Amino acid sequence: MRPLSHSMLGLLTAIAFTGCAANAPMPHVDHLDLQRYMGAWYVIAAIPSYPERHAYNAVESYALLPDGKIQTTFRFRQGSFDGPLRTMHPVGTVRPGTGQAVWGMQFVWPIKAEYVVAYVNADYGNVIVARSKRDYVWIMARTPGLPEAVYQQLTARVAALGYDTHKLRKVPQQWPEPGP
Template sequence: MLKRNWKHSLAATTCLCILSACQTTPSRPLPLAKQVDLPRFMGGWYVIAAIPTMFEKGAHNPMDHYVLEPDGSITTTYTFNADSFDGKAKSYQSRGYVLDPSNAIWGQQYVWPFKADYRISYVSPDYSQTIVAREKRDYVWIMARTPSIPDADYQLLVKMVGEQGYDVSLLQKALQRAPQK
């Protein structure tokens, strides 16, 4: 009996060692905006570039719109045209919940009860450009209040994304067309 327990213990220990070896080393914490003024952050943001989720692939004119609700939650509406500028208009809605005093870390709820990690890692002083990221470094969004930004600004934001630990070769420029008047 002792021999059998010893074998089970050895097998369990071996499995734990293998699993811990497969575990990734946590990367350094994602830099965050020092303080996000929520009312200033609300409104429309054009996606300039992203490491997109599966729902965003092929999106034209992608845009996030944020509304601060009386209960402190944030209604987020993502809109885009599917597959072309004149493609079918689509939208997805989620609810954000601020999780820290800086207002930079949100839980974004698409399906109850799960909240996705959503972090404002940078917002320009005039609230015209932002980087929204995730601690896992799997998705990231460079956004602006306008459908395009100067190339020098874009390159600086891409550099910041790289410094945060993202593989910038995965960034895809969004397909934006200025709104028709």
Template sequence: MGRWYVIASIPTFLERGTVDAVEHYALRPDGSVDIDFRYRRTPRAAEQALGSRGFVDSSNSAIWGVQFIWPIRADYRIAWLAPDYSRVIVAREKRDHVWIMSRTPTLPQVDYDAMVWQVGAMGYDTARLERVPQGAASADR
């Protein structure tokens, strides 16, 4: 749970062109997860937020159903997680979107390159990955 900075993605239509994208995850008493996605359209723009609810698969905690609009749930999967929980790749079974995320606003280039390679090994077209600029405003959230 906690704060995750979006470092790169094959974005959804809502995420395309965003900067300072950060997701906050909080476990609810009923086992569902509140997801607070904050971003900017430009570095100086006002922050925008999009809330949703995640439902963890009872048989596999790496598979989530995320609900933006009731009753539609989208499939999200924890496809790769660093042993120290500092970086994650979130993927979809359809391979239409993917997210490279980190606990920090930046990643060393060697770590980023390794994660991009991993995304490619999962069957994604890495040429479609878009870097998400993270500015000083991100550190305050």
């Protein structure tokens, strides 16, 4: 067997470290005040999962259950502002030792998707939810829109977390919703 050349060894090392960086643990906020976090969050932009790739008026709402789990309702219009209403009801489970900022989000038993609160501003008015795989990310706010300067700051944070921000899709929001 021939020994690896220095250039081949360097290339393999670079590939290995690149792969590791892509799945490095997602940093999260030190402590998430669950009571303050509960309620409705408008999805401002996302690198969306498959079901939400054509979402309009997307809103994620959280309610703390007596057992400490988080009941989630994700609702959106499919394809347009007057498109069919879609809802999902995953349940979040806080992972111990994470300052309440990392959850397992269960859509289907027994699979729990990683949910990481990577950033929340001081007044709990906007948030970035991310994943270590850096495949999906959500920028959300308590209002259906954000000033452009704030949106750009959040987008820069998303980039710093290791995401390709060219994949971000602004979610169209129009409130109140059009009537039937």
